[in-house]
């Protein structure tokens with residue numbers, strides 16, 4: 001079955017959003033609702049760009065935090081929260097050993113995406129899929145092998161190779177739209193349904209190298225030996241991915257994460273040339289067509305890129321664990337939301353150490369505009385008990401009561 005029912009515009013468009021942002025003072029007016037005065041020096045530091053959202057109060061916590069709206073606790077989810085560390089997933093994978101089958105069959109996608117939701121009740125339910133899933137829909141066949149991981153049979157490195165590319169045919173990823181629609185119903189607004197895509201540079205690393213690489217030598221040398229071919233490939237990916245984001249939003253995604261996982265492999269000046277412009281274009285297209293949808297940008301190894309990432313116009317920046325959260329907040333300011341940055345290895349540590357680290361990260365991130373998450377995905381072999389603890393600790397925060405204690409009375 002195709003997914004022709006997804007033909008309406010983004011939910012937002014009918015709500016009369018204004019796409020232009022404006023400045024509103026948040027929380028720290030000179031007088032709070034209960035009359036307690038706060039230090040005037042804080043007043044203007046806390047001005048941040050937000051948009052008016054008609055239904056803000058009923059939105060999932062994660063969406064509110066992504067927009068920098070006040071929340072009572074940090075929402076939490078994990079990348080790869082569905083997957084090989086869960087016994088229930090491994091059992092299902094025995095019955096359905098092909099990753100392509102598991103990630104391209106609506107019933108299986110929904111079942112796997114809901115496994116962590118049922119077990120841990122995270123604040124975000126990410127669709128079980130892959131950044132490579134849309135590739136065949138625009139002319140690039142791929143496979144995922146158990147040991148080697150992603151494999152692209154015919155890497156693209158020449159003008160001739162570019163001829164295989166065609167505009168994205170969304171009918172070929174109808175299982176993604178169908179699954180998002182079902183997930184939205186199943187989750188019933190109690191958590192955010194998360195869509196995701198790979199950034200053009202990161203997807204291009206697979207298409208040019210033919211699979212996973214440690215050195216990125218083919219694609220990095222193409223920047224100098226065949227820049228016109230790489231630019232044509234990245235432009236093609238940009239168009240296809242932007243369409244694919246809008247498709248996910250129309251199908252039900254409340255928030256979409258852009259993974260430029262391998263953007264951190266580029267020197268920062270090269271990231272500005274070979275990745276950022278294409279992400280900017282995707283953000284521009286999506287913000288125009290679905291202005292209410294928060295976008296998250298994640299880069300692995302992003303310590304040298306934080307300020308540059310902010311320039312893409314996304315709503316949330318994902319931090320890995322190589323940047324201290326306090327430095328990250330300082331460098332990014334509080335007019336943007338932050339996600340991360342707990343080292344996934346903490347999930348192998350004593351539960352008390354994990355709790356302490358979550359408390360430290362939340363304190364450094366601040367009470368507004370923080371989505372609690374790992375600095376990368378859940379590792380294979382992670383104890384499920386630790387994942388449960390992570391979400392329990394997230395739920396134990398109560399910002400209102402902390403705020404009461406820390407208010408500055410003038």
Ligand SMILES: Cc1c2[nH]c(c1CCC(=O)O)Cc1[nH]c(c(CCC(=O)O)c1C)Cc1[nH]c(c(CCC(=O)O)c1C)Cc1[nH]c(c(C)c1CCC(=O)O)C2
Pocket residue numbers: 078079080081082083084085099126127128129130131132144149150196211212213259261300377
């Ligand atoms: C191993 C692998 C795959 N696909 C990919 C790899 C990495 C290979 C490499 O290092 O180059 C490529 C990929 N897939 C995804 C990313 C971006 C996130 C990241 O940095 O890892 C990347 C770089 C998102 C994803 N890929 C997947 C999700 C699942 C959604 C979720 O629960 O978060 C995401 C966000 C699912 C996936 N995708 C794959 C498997 C085996 C799984 C199952 C989950 C698991 O146990 O790891 C295949």
